[in-house]
Amino acid sequence: MAWKSLREWSEDLKDRGDLVVVDEPVSPEYEIAAYVKKSCEEEGPAFRFTNVEGHDMDVHAGFFAAKRRILEALGGETKKEAETNMVEASSDRIEPTLVDDGPVKEVIDTEPNLDEIPIVTHNEKDVGPYITSGVQVANLPHTGTRGQGIYRQLVTGKRELSLWSPEERRVGYAYRVNAEEGEPTEMAIVIGASPSVIFGSIANVGHDIDKYSVAGGLMNESVELVPGETIDVDVPAHAEIVIETLIHGDEKNPEAPFGEYPGVYSEQNENTPRVEVTGIMRREDAIYDTVLTGLPPNEDGMMNWIPRCASVRASAQQAVPNVNQVDVKIGPSGGNGVFQARVAIDKRLDGDPWNVISSVLGGRSQAKYCMVVDDDIDLDEEAEVDWAWETRVQPQRDVYTFPTMTGAPLDPSGPKRQAQKMGIDATIPMDEDSERYEPTRVPGKDDVEW
Ligand SMILES: Cc1cc2nc3c(=O)[nH]c(=O)nc-3n(C[C@H](O)[C@H](O)[C@H](O)COP(=O)(O)O)c2cc1C
Missing domain, CATH: 2.30.110.10 (Electron Transport, Fmn-binding Protein; Chain A)
Incomplete structure (x- = not known):
């Protein structure tokens, strides 16, 4: 955390095998980016290129290609x-x-x-x-x-x-x-x-x-x-x-x-x-x-991830008292680190998810979609988010598209700086019997080995 420069961090990463030194000649046109793109797809290492064609200067790249290094840079285990x-x-x-x-x-x-x-x-x-x-x-x-x-x-x-x-x-x-x-x-x-x-x-x-x-x-x-x-x-x-x-x-x-x-x-x-x-x-x-930009997974989306999560949490907490987890989807499984916000809350009133959704979509994170789930869903487990979205949502009741709002500048799908936004309430309705939503479980699964 107290690294004074990227160089100090890179030495640390190298000692722990999370930075690869590439001594073969590489071109600054596309080739360095190709290493980083592959690393983003695999959450692989950072690189130091020591033989860049036409130059005496070394190049550092790929530091932000993996979530573990983003967490490390911000001094968090989680x-x-x-x-x-x-x-x-x-x-x-x-x-x-x-x-x-x-x-x-x-x-x-x-x-x-x-x-x-x-x-x-x-x-x-x-x-x-x-x-x-x-x-x-x-x-x-x-x-x-x-x-x-x-x-x-x-x-x-x-x-x-x-x-x-x-x-x-x-x-x-x-x-x-x-x-x-x-x-x-x-x-x-x-x-x-x-x-x-x-x-x-x-x-x-x-x-x-x-x-x-x-x-x-x-x-x-x-x-x-x-x-x-x-x-x-x-x-x-x-x-x-x-x-x-x-x-x-x-x-x-x-x-x-x-x-x-x-x-x-x-x-x-x-x-x-x-x-x-x-x-x-x-x-x-x-x-x-x-830093590699372009088709996700990329590094700038990855760099945006935690600051955007912090913005989403701030907006959500203004709306309800009981925000558990937040996430903005990014990583090898998809998401660009900005557009898809997810919030898990301890819902106490049926309108809580919509207070959260309108605050997040109208807030500073530039999210285009916001899904709210109950806090039994772990947002770090993509399969659990999918399961909530599959089993707890009736689209006419639980999905709402907002009129045009100011959006992220780089969304290609709308007029410049404008975006229609969508909220999804994937929580269980308060008046329903929660047993209908109980996940099935196979006892003893964690005890078997082969
Ligand atoms: C790798 C990377 C590249 C970025 N490129 C741009 C850019 O070209 N233009 C821009 O306005 N914001 C860009 N951003 C976002 C801004 O740097 C970021 O929103 C920052 O907080 C802006 O500060 P400001 O709004 O206080 O000026 C980039 C972010 C990252 C991580």
């Missing part, structure tokens, strides 16, 4: 523990500490060239190489705090990128506001920071909260920051690489197609800004890292 840690870190925050120097300043390059970094092309029809693992940081004009998030960035030149960060995002909002004043926005792209900085940056907290402090809460230790070189943005001292940039919000730089977490390609986006690279700081032996 999903509930990881979720609790994420929630507690958002309230028991530890502010970062500014220091003068750190490993990320070993090399300072004011004549930057992105071609020197092995930025990976992931899916077949991606328009080009994308930075998918960067934690972007900017100072927010609307709150006066630092603002962090993970936003995809297409490489469009040796010193030029695009950026996809919609207006409700921290950095997306900041650059639009600054552009209205005729000003560019200074933004750092942090590569290879600690898992806590990475997960802190996708915590669902208000724009007035510096997410480095959430990372501090996760690590139980203050994150050390160093000032930027060509821009006035503070970055983690122990990161591998920091790309310093200016976002020119009034200049357009189209991006996409790009394979996104729902499993389809985003359409070309004309309305994305030009991002100019002003400098690069890095460790002497810096390691680039990448």
